[in-house]
Structure formats: structure tokens, C-alpha cells
Amino acid sequence: MSRRLRPLRRHEILHRALYATTRPGADGRDAVWTVEVDMSRDWDARLYRDGEQVARAEMPASLPVPGGRIEVDAGLYGVTRMHLVTDDGGERRLPPVPGTLEYRRARLARRSPAVSRTIAAVAVAVLLVNLVLAVPVALELLTGIDAVAARFGTFTSPITLPGWLNTGLLVAGVVAAAERALTWRRHRVVDAETIWTAL
Structure with missing residues (x-):
């Protein structure tokens, strides 16, 4: 070996x-x-x-x-x-x-706590916005299943975003999730949208 x-x-x-x-x-x-x-x-x-x-x-x-x-x-x-x-x-x-992304993020937290807290807060905000926007879309997809629609009816999401904004939110969500992983932060609500990746 x-x-x-x-x-x-x-x-x-x-x-x-x-x-x-x-x-x-x-x-x-x-x-x-x-x-x-x-x-x-x-x-x-x-x-x-x-x-x-x-x-x-x-x-x-x-x-x-x-x-x-x-x-x-x-x-x-x-x-x-x-x-x-x-x-x-x-x-x-x-x-x-030293030299890893995890090390650099920890060093930023030590050297510039205010900047570190701001980055962490922005990451939480991005994940919460994505979570709020994902709920109606998920409900629409779920009620699109025949068995679910027959029992509960269908649901149409009132939120329709342009493609460029959807893409931007997706990229921002990935970056925010990576930031949370780098700092080993985890919250059942804030990180709900990314929980599926641990399955």
C-alpha cells in the first residue's frame, strides 16, 4: 500500500x-x-x-x-x-x-472576525431565500403526481422566476452551502435544502 x-x-x-x-x-x-x-x-x-x-x-x-x-x-x-x-x-x-481552503477560511475568521461573520450571514440569507423559493416549486412537483393530485388536488406555484435568476440563485446556493461546510455550521432549517446531499 x-x-x-x-x-x-x-x-x-x-x-x-x-x-x-x-x-x-x-x-x-x-x-x-x-x-x-x-x-x-x-x-x-x-x-x-x-x-x-x-x-x-x-x-x-x-x-x-x-x-x-x-x-x-x-x-x-x-x-x-x-x-x-x-x-x-x-x-x-x-x-x-495550511494551504487548504478550510485552513484559509479559518484564518480569515481569526484575522477578520467581522468579515467572517458577514460572509456567514450572507450565506444564511442565500440559503433561506432559496428554501422559501423551493417550497412552492416542490409542492407543485409533488401535486403533479397523479395519486397525490387525486387526494389533495393540484398546486400551481405563484412564483415564476426568469432563467437567469434561477441560475444565479442555484450558483449562490452552492457557494453558500460550501461556505457553511467550510465552517462546519449546520442547522436543521437553514440547511434544509442541502440535506438531501447527505443521503
Whole structure:
């Protein structure tokens, strides 16, 4: 299974996530344990010790490390879980590797909290607008099914948007969902429109 961890290239930051932690090895010496999730290739999580691949698993993944395991999961918009769970029951999130999109977003939050909060608020607003607009469209589609229409009648959405606006809202929704994933925020209502991607 010998395979070296490739350096992160700038064009890979949209689809490749790297998280790392330092743990003592069997010989007592500290080793860097890195988890790679490359969503352009597959939905696997790969574990490296000092840059050498030692494990690979489909997600949701549980990767063994000395003194515990690293639990990994991801959705369409990014990593949703990356936690070290120790044998004594402790749990902590692994930090992203410098250069990754996750690292850059966390650095922005540290350096410019006001800007970070504004971006987060805009993402919530976009997702809520999309959710409100999606409800009547979903009802119209649902009542278009013969069995549903026979029992409850049909529904015609009062909202008709031009194609360019629909496309713009779709793109904005994807960006907003990715922003929420980068900051590991999740809310049952705000993120309702993106829940299907976790199925």
C-alpha cells in the first residue's frame, strides 16, 4: 500500500481536503498523521503517517491511529466530520493543513472576525431565500403526481422566476452551502435544502 502523500496544489483546494494531527507512534516517537479527502477521485478517506499511506476506507470512515481513531465523513459540499476519538472517550476536531481552503477560511475568521461573520450571514440569507423559493416549486412537483393530485388536488406555484435568476440563485446556493461546510455550521432549517446531499 506504499504511497506518498502528494503536496497540495493550488488548483486542488476546491476538491481536496487535508487535516493533520501529531500522535506518538508504536516506537514512542511522535508522527504526523494526515487524513486526505479528495472528492474529485472518490469518497474515500486516506490516512498517512509522516507522508506514507497506511490506511484507506470508504466514508463514513474510521481510521485507526495510536490511542484511538479518526472519524471522517463528507457530503457533496465538503467534509462534515474530521474528529480524533481517543480510547478514553475524548474527542477533538483535527485542524486543517495550511494551504487548504478550510485552513484559509479559518484564518480569515481569526484575522477578520467581522468579515467572517458577514460572509456567514450572507450565506444564511442565500440559503433561506432559496428554501422559501423551493417550497412552492416542490409542492407543485409533488401535486403533479397523479395519486397525490387525486387526494389533495393540484398546486400551481405563484412564483415564476426568469432563467437567469434561477441560475444565479442555484450558483449562490452552492457557494453558500460550501461556505457553511467550510465552517462546519449546520442547522436543521437553514440547511434544509442541502440535506438531501447527505443521503
